[in-house]
Amino acid sequence: MNRLKDKVAVVTGSTSGIGIGIARLFAKEGAKVVVCGRRQEKGQAVVDKIVDEGGEAFYHFMDITQLDSIEKLFADTVEKYGKIDILVNNAANVALKDGRVDELTSEMWDNIFQSDMRGTFYTTKTVLPYLQKNEKGGSIINIGSMASFSGDLSSTAYACAKAGVDKLTQYTALQYGKQNIRCNCVRPGLIVTPENDAHVPQVLKDIFTSNIMVNRYGCPEDIGYMCVYLASDESEYVTGQIVNVDGGLNSHISTVAQFRQLNSRTW
Numbered sequence: 373m374n375r376l377k378d379k380v381a382v383v384t385g386s387t388s389g390i391g392i393g394i395a396r397l398f399a400k401e402g403a404k405v406v407v408c409g410r411r412q413e414k415g416q417a418v419v420d421k422i423v424d425e426g427g428e429a430f431y432h433f434m435d436i437t438q439l440d441s442i443e444k445l446f447a448d449t450v451e452k453y454g455k456i457d458i459l460v461n462n463a464a465n466v467a468l469k470d471g472r473v474d475e476l477t478s479e480m481w482d483n484i485f486q487s488d489m490r491g492t493f494y495t496t497k498t499v500l501p502y503l504q505k506n507e508k509g510g511s512i513i514n515i516g517s518m519a520s521f522s523g524d525l526s527s528t529a530y531a532c533a534k535a536g537v538d539k540l541t542q543y544t545a546l547q548y549g550k551q552n553i554r555c556n557c558v559r560p561g562l563i564v565t566p567e568n569d570a571h572v573p574q575v576l577k578d579i580f581t582s583n584i585m586v587n588r589y590g591c592p593e594d595i596g597y598m599c600v601y602l603a604s605d606e607s608e609y610v611t612g613q614i615v616n617v618d619g620g621l622n623s624h625i626s627t628v629a630q631f632r633q634l635n636s637r638t639w
Contacts, residue, residue, distance in 0.1 A: 393592025509552025561618025
């Protein structure tokens with residue numbers, strides 16, 4: 373407890389899914405949390421839950437595709453709390469089925485890059501002056517995706533945008549590390565949330581769990597715990613890193629699950 377005491381954290385896209393898990397754990401560790409997204413009713417419900425659990429939070433509207441919305445979010449946060457210590461770039465357009473290269477339109481490509489790449493860039497750019505005012509700098513945590521790890525049959529634009537987030541993480545860490553501003557990226561594996569559980573078919577869960585090295589798929593808190601560490605002073609020597617939180621999904625060769633079914637160690 374209190375690993376984030378006296379810190380102010382902005383968690384974008386925290387009205388659902390992974391963002392809720394991050395926001396609630398931050399508050400439990402003592403941070404003042406700004407819950408933000410486009411859905412006010414859901415955002416306020418997250419705030420109410422945090423307050424019920426003894427934490428401190430408030431909701432602020434934010435549309436990741438609208439630059440003035442991003443600017444107002446940070447300005448109002450500083451007006452209320454006096455500073456910003458932590459930014460979690462979680463808001464994104466999760467278009468996992470956006471298509472193959474030949475199926476994508478320029479409009480589809482641009483829409484995904486607007487939220488997933490440009491939005492992350494602009495929140496980072498906008499928060500930097502506030503972090504630079506802090507004696508101890510601050511921590512920026514980008515939520516990436518295992519989609520950027522290797523090729524797939526679909527989700528082309530989403531994967532390319534998230535690959536850009538990986539690179540933006542490294543550039544931000546390099547350019548601002550000497551000002552005590554750290555930047556890391558967390559790439560989730562299959563995360564089943566209360567909102568998407570009913571929409572994730574069992575056959576998909578089975579495919580993932582056969583390739584995951586532990587005995588379950590992930591939950592929002594798995595990502596939240598890693599973010600707590602990266603936001604805390606415990607990780608002062610950690611920056612520019614892209615961390616997979618995927619149950620070991622991407623740590624083995626692609627044939628492991630099939631050989632396991634054959635009860636064989638190799639071919």
